[in-house]
Amino acid sequence: MTSGQRHLVTGANGQDGGYLVDRLLGEGHEVHAMCHDRLGGERIAREHPQVIAHVMDLVDNDGIDDLIAAVVPTHIYNLAGNTSVARSWEDPTGTADVLALGPVRLLDAAWRQDSSGRPVRFLQASSAEVFGDTDEVPQTEDTPRRPVTPYGAAKSFAHEMAAIYRARGMHVSAAILYNHESPRRPESFVARKIAMGAVSIALGAQSELVLGNIDVHRDWGYAPDYVDAMIRIVGQPQGGDYVVATGESHSVREFAAEAFSYLGIADWEARVRIDPALYRPADPKALVGDSSRLRSIGWEPSVDFATLVHIMVDSELDRQRVAGTQRK
Template sequence: MSERTAFVTGITGQDGGYLTERLLSDGVAVHGLVHGSDEQVAELRRRCPEAVLHSGDLTDAGRIAALLAEIGPDEVYNLGGISSVAFSWEQPVLTGSVSGLGAVAVLDACWRLQDRTGRPVRVLQASSAEIFGNPERAPQDERTPLRPATPYGAAKAYAHQMASVLRSRGLAASTVILYNHESPRRPETFVTRKITAAAARIAAGRQDRLSLGNLDARRDWGWAPDYVEAMVRAVRHPEPDDYVIATGESHTVAEFVAAAFAAAGVPDWQSRVVVDSSFVRPVDAVEQRGDASKARAVLGWAPTRDFAGIVGAMVEADLALL
């Protein structure tokens, strides 16, 4: 039997790196689309030297189609796109082009490759809890109406629905509706890593204060490697479908801060944190909490690390960096 091949967009990101390691451990040949900084590419090459990297941009549909035709992958994981909700407010058109139209370029190229060659192409579209916007009830599941409230969520909702459209045409396209998932590999542009890095620096006497936005926002935080495992299980399941991937527990940003400062050994976190209105988003979902019952039942998936374990691992890594 010939070696399986996978193509990954967003390969230099947090999820892309963990996914590449996961696929390589299975003996899968991994190709990735690179549109990141030189530092990100260098880090990926260090971790996964076997991966074959191709330069390109999700907004270049012709390049995407040519790459897929050249590589002929068995599995395609579309993780690429704008990763920041805050940035999507600054650049809504770019967000729509990359995370919306770019995703459809991948899905369409996969369908055309399959139609032309007669070989099945299994596709994973990484969706987001942001497609639900401000839902009327929690937890949310696969039947929750799509009501995005941000440019990021709107772009993701379009890509999510197009995966279903291409599935109806015979493409094995699955989606994973990912709730927040973290690790030490998150950049500090994400609030979770900003918090853990600050807790470590304050513990070491290298920083005095931490400025944050809405401390009352509630999120369902999971462990990134667990969510990558769900991606692989979803794409390889015989029947393509949509799956919410979440822990089912929600915590406030304030609770995340408290856990991080406790893990770093810093008492009285309230005296160290300043609320800065410039960090408050125009629209911030009050509570995002997912029901992953379907993924548990169909894929046999379950999270392996709890909230305290996730925060503790991130703080430990940031203390080690110092």
């Protein structure tokens, strides 16, 4: 028996999408997943047989219109698109098409449904990258946006368009997500890369970990906590913008130190090599969020920084030990 709600999740195969689908199914909702390609649809069918998968690309205007008209969702969570800031420099036009214009295609299709008398609640996954090299620390929902990356610029445009559709009367919210990690993070992300490298070194499988700038600071949280925030935001009587953050600043250096220390490796700096080639062309230095508005509706993080690092390392230990056993 479902709740009568019909949720459409884009980016359902990503870190956040996977946790969100788990939560929505657990609450008894009907869940539809928009997947970028056939392989993504097959993965959803394999891992979540209850979910109805739809293969669709965010750059397909007509396809998005047809999908919304066919599903008639009561809730839409737009989590789709490349989540790698570094990769956005490699394809800025593609980044803009998916992360800036893609949400507008969804919003416009949802608006046509909403204005016809079939209400829909829409959540746009925004990003702390919209603030860029801001002078205001910590950032709030009202901090001026000054993106310095193609990713941040695209997200900022989508953020503005979400507000425009909200002004038209639709229930639209933006979750301004700060860095959030979990064992489901792709290997290209620095937190997962550190966990993998530290464990491999501890197990004797590699001798060094190569990183870029380790002195940038980030506000790091736990992905399931941030999915909980999304659900709370969508459940509010009115749409709005919400910073989703812990309010604590930690450097990549601290993340590495905690990971190696947890594994009993004190001289971690001797195991890390800094490669300037891995530095980004631009990298905000002080992204720390003030989540007072979100906390006022009952949310708070359940995992602190050290525990987050330990979760990442423990998961990687299990994975690499199982992989090592299978190779023998």
